[in-house]
Amino acid sequence: MSKYFVAIDIGGTKISVCFFKKNIIAKKKQFKTSKFGPSNLTNVRNYLLTNNKDIAAIGIATTGLIHKKKWSTLNRNMIGSFDKFPIVNFFKKKFNTPIFAIGDTHAASLGELYYGNGKNLKDFFYITVSTGIGGSAVINKKILNSDKKIVGQIGHTVIKYNGKICGCGRNGCLEAYSSGTAIEKKINKKLKFNLKLKEIIKEHIKNKFVIKSLDEAALALSESIINIHNILGIKNFIIGGSVGLNNIVFKKVKFFVFKKNTDIKLIKAGLKNDAETYGCLAYSKFN
Numbered sequence: 666m667s668k669y670f671v672a673i674d675i676g677g678t679k680i681s682v683c684f685f686k687k688n689i690i691a692k693k694k695q696f697k698t699s700k701f702g703p704s705n706l707t708n709v710r711n712y713l714l715t716n717n718k719d720i721a722a723i724g725i726a727t728t729g730l731i732h733k734k735k736w737s738t739l740n741r742n743m744i745g746s747f748d749k750f751p752i753v754n755f756f757k758k759k760f761n762t763p764i765f766a767i768g769d770t771h772a773a774s775l776g777e778l779y780y781g782n783g784k785n786l787k788d789f790f791y792i793t794v795s796t797g798i799g800g801s802a803v804i805n806k807k808i809l810n811s812d813k814k815i816v817g818q819i820g821h822t823v824i825k826y827n828g829k830i831c832g833c834g835r836n837g838c839l840e841a842y843s844s845g846t847a848i849e850k851k852i853n854k855k856l857k858f859n860l861k862l863k864e865i866i867k868e869h870i871k872n873k874f875v876i877k878s879l880d881e882a883a884l885a886l887s888e889s890i891i892n893i894h895n896i897l898g899i900k901n902f903i904i905g906g907s908v909g910l911n912n913i914v915f916k917k918v919k920f921f922v923f924k925k926n927t928d929i930k931l932i933k934a935g936l937k938n939d940a941e942t943y944g945c946l947a948y949s950k951f952n
């Protein structure tokens with residue numbers, strides 16, 4: 666019996682564990698992310714230990730930064746504070762298999778490049794809009810890197826000078842305006858709801874304040890997309906993440922981009938929420 670390649674996607678809301686057989690997800694398990702960072706990793710490791718014999722290799726995609734097999738979170742409000750945490754060693758201690766870790770947006774862009782909607786594109790910029798906002802540039806079918814760090818942190822570029830404080834410490838970052846967390850917080854505060862963004866969009870999409878908030882978030886995103894286009898000349902933008910993939914949000918972003926720039930093409934991530942885990946698979950094969 667051939668063994669599985671296991672891909673772990675650690676995000677701000679959930680952790681996905683996918684067991685790949687060839688290029689197909691044979692088994693998938695999800696965990697809710699807790700604010701208490703270390704318990705997230707222990708839960709996943711314990712779960713994998715019950716499948717120990719069936720695992721050929723493990724690939725990990727995380728939010729934040731991976732540098733020299735160590736993990737640092739950028740927005741510490743989401744998943745706890747990890748500063749140069751030896752995430753690969755944490756799993757290596759219990760598994761005698763090859764293990765690697767890469768950034769989740771890096772992974773998602775690789776997934777789209779090899780298995781998704783980037784397959785036929787030479788250049789594209791991948792943006793994930795979810796709990797946070799990440800980005801990665803693919804130029805000439807290669808991910809743009811600098812000193813092994815992934816370039817493209819669009820979420821932490823300033824969209825409003827002296828604006829709202831962001832979890833990274835800067836003021837006015839795109840993530841502070843257009844991430845799922847930011848939109849949800851704004852609407853819940855004003856309308857005295859205690860709902861997830863998904864529920865807000867489903868149940869209150871006709872509410873004027875909800876429409877206004879989504880428009881503002883989409884407008885900020887569209888301006889950031891045009892900024893990237895103006896700097897790098899990239900025309901194709903692949904949008905992923907649970908918020909970015911939402912039809913209403915996606916259409917609004919497209920509308921605002923098209924109003925100012927008709928060269929830019931916005932495409933939804935073909936692998937949807939599995940872009941990150943497919944990216945780990947691509948990394949294990951092609952890197």
Ligand SMILES: [Zn+2]
Pocket residue numbers: 820821822831832833834835838840
């Ligand atoms: Zn920031």
